[in-house]
Amino acid sequence: MEQGKYSVGLDIGTTKIVAIVGKENEYGKIEVLGIGRSKSLGVHRGVVNNITQTIKSIQTAVAEAEANSGLKIENVVVGIAGQHIRSLQHSDYITRSNSEDVINEEDVEKLCNQVYKLVMLPGEEIIHVLPQEFKIDGQGEIKQPMGMYGGRLEANFHVVVGQVSSIRNVGRCIKSAGLGLGNITLEPLASANAVLSQEEKEAGVALVDIGGGTTDLAIFKDGIIRHTAVIPFGGNVITEDIKEGCSIIEKQAELLKIKFGSAWPGENKDNEIVSIPGLRGREPKEITLKNLSKIIHARVVEIVEQVYVEIKNYGHEEQKKKLIAGIVLTGGGSQLKHLKQLVEYITGMDTRIGYPNEHLAGDSDEEIASPLYATAVGLLMNAVQNKPKGVSEEEEILMEETTEKEIVAEDSKIEAKKEKVKAEKSIFERFTERFKNFLDSAE
Numbered sequence: 001m002e003q004g005k006y007s008v009g010l011d012i013g014t015t016k017i018v019a020i021v022g023k024e025n026e027y028g029k030i031e032v033l034g035i036g037r038s039k040s041l042g043v044h045r046g047v048v049n050n051i052t053q054t055i056k057s058i059q060t061a062v063a064e065a066e067a068n069s070g071l072k073i074e075n076v077v078v079g080i081a082g083q084h085i086r087s088l089q090h091s092d093y094i095t096r097s098n099s100e101d102v103i104n105e106e107d108v109e110k111l112c113n114q115v116y117k118l119v120m121l122p123g124e125e126i127i128h129v130l131p132q133e134f135k136i137d138g139q140g141e142i143k144q145p146m147g148m149y150g151g152r153l154e155a156n157f158h159v160v161v162g163q164v165s166s167i168r169n170v171g172r173c174i175k176s177a178g179l180g181l182g183n184i185t186l187e188p189l190a191s192a193n194a195v196l197s198q199e200e201k202e203a204g205v206a207l208v209d210i211g212g213g214t215t216d217l218a219i220f221k222d223g224i225i226r227h228t229a230v231i232p233f234g235g236n237v238i239t240e241d242i243k244e245g246c247s248i249i250e251k252q253a254e255l256l257k258i259k260f261g262s263a264w265p266g267e268n269k270d271n272e273i274v275s276i277p278g279l280r281g282r283e284p285k286e287i288t289l290k291n292l293s294k295i296i297h298a299r300v301v302e303i304v305e306q307v308y309v310e311i312k313n314y315g316h317e318e319q320k321k322k323l324i325a326g327i328v329l330t331g332g333g334s335q336l337k338h339l340k341q342l343v344e345y346i347t348g349m350d351t352r353i354g355y356p357n358e359h360l361a362g363d364s365d366e367e368i369a370s371p372l373y374a375t376a377v378g379l380l381m382n383a384v385q386n387k388p389k390g391v392s393e394e395e396e397i398l399m400e401e402t403t404e405k406e407i408v409a410e411d412s413k414i415e416a417k418k419e420k421v422k423a424e425k426s427i428f429e430r431f432t433e434r435f436k437n438f439l440d441s442a443e
Contacts, residue, residue: 006033007387008065009379010058010076010179011187012170014043014213014236015332017057018376019065020368021073024384029361030377032368034069036061045213045232046082046187048169051176058177075180077383079187079375080127080170081214083232084163090115091156093135099151103136107153108145115157125167128160128186132224143223158225160186183386188216188228190378195330195354195371198223204323206311207354208343209374210333212236215303219314221321227314231306235333238299245295246287252276257336262293263300264338300339304346311347326350330374 006023021034038060042050062073094111096103108131115129134142136150145153167184174181191209192201201220209216211234219227235257242253242261260274268289276285315321326349329339334353343351356377357369368377 006069006071007182007380007383008073008076009190009376009381009383010061010078010174011190011373011376011379012043012048012054012058012078012173013040013211013375014046014234015211016040017043017054017061018373019058019061019073019076020373020376020380021065021069021071022380022384025361027361030359030364030381030384031361032364032380033071034065034067035365035368035373035376036064036066036068038064040212043213045234046080046211046230047084047166048173051169051173054173055176058173058179062177062179073179075182076174077183077185077379077386078170078174078181079190079379080162080167080184081187081211081216081230082162082166083214083230084166085127085160085186085228085230086162087158087160087228089156090118090159091154093152093154096151096153099137099149102147102149103145103153105146111153111155112157115159118159120161123164124161125164126159127162127167127184128158128189130158130160130225132156132158132226158228160228182383185379185382186228187211187375187378188218188230189225190382191216191330191354191356191374192218192220192225192378193359193381194356194374194378195328195358196220197358200325200328203325204321205325206307206316206323206327206349208307208327208329208334209331210234210303210329211331211375212333215307215333216331217307217310219311219323221323226321227310229310229313231303231310233299233303233306234331235336237303238296238333238336241295241299242292246276246285246292248276248285248287249279256287256292257296260289260292261296262289262337263297263342265290265293265297267338268293296336297342300336300342301346304343308347323349326352328352328354330354330356330371332372334371 006021009020011018017038017040019036022030022032025031038057040057042048042053048054066073092115112129116126133156134145135154136142136145136148137152171181188209192207201223204221207218213234213236215231215234217229239253239257242257243250270290272289273286278284316323327343340351355369355371356374359381
């Protein structure tokens, strides 16, 4: 199968790197063809801090995904996170030269490109420009301006900004691993695409992706992204606390957290004890599960409160900005026992765990539908949706290799399409003319 037929998402996380290969099936669902994962060694809190180790980890994950899918991976869509990410609101407008023409994609693109030229702080770069609402000649609350008449096109934007050096480091790791960089997208946006339904985005929802190094937040209301934030704490901080509090090694602390950890201390009885083997002939350590969950509880409360501060910053307490669908938790950290109940208790908002199975084909591996892979599945969806429309160099080479007959057949198809567009255009022009005549006679 050639590269054009399938897409690849690459999630460079703090604890793991996941490469996921897939394609869209005939029902519009994502069919996963192969997955590869490796331990992430060169990333700290979502930011690359060791290029060599990160390249090795990427190559390991990609090689495993290639082996599982039997396909050659060339281009990937990669996610970006880290505490250097910030977002801001911005309004901008363009004045159109001819208000008699309808607003088209070019006008919207021109307006978006204008925002990309904003002057940022030294060392910062705009990653995403997300239009929220449009205004045409002062008339507001327009979601889709294309096809409308107007002279002044205005919009509110949600602008996501990150450090140039961090983005470049990610790009360098991808290129050094022998891969092409298809697109860079913000990780909370990728996770949101994978686990949220359109109804939730309309009603108002906060997606909280608890990863190893960072906790990512994306808030949607009326189907539009309203707020994003990256909080520099995640599951690794909880493991670190267990390691310090129980005087054990990191590997044991991680296992303890996964097997016996709970975010709600009242759950465990005082006599529930777990024994941990001592190092090199030392006595085993006995830890009560109540103490373990007290350590976890203290740190989780801190993370959830930080998230809640961001939700309040967005303006959740205003009636108009209320998040009716509450909070959706995803990411590896969301698998912690009783976390859902604790989040509901602290925020008073409805909470559910988000699984990325909404957009996956029915026969997908159960493991992939785990919250752990939410970002990777979201990046794969982004790769599938944003397949380059133009003709790439690879496709040109492929075209040269195809037979003359195929080219002729393709040409006739293109001609037919052109004719169809021409016919549609002339129908539209006739309609416009009739409409103008009607207005003239009405006067």
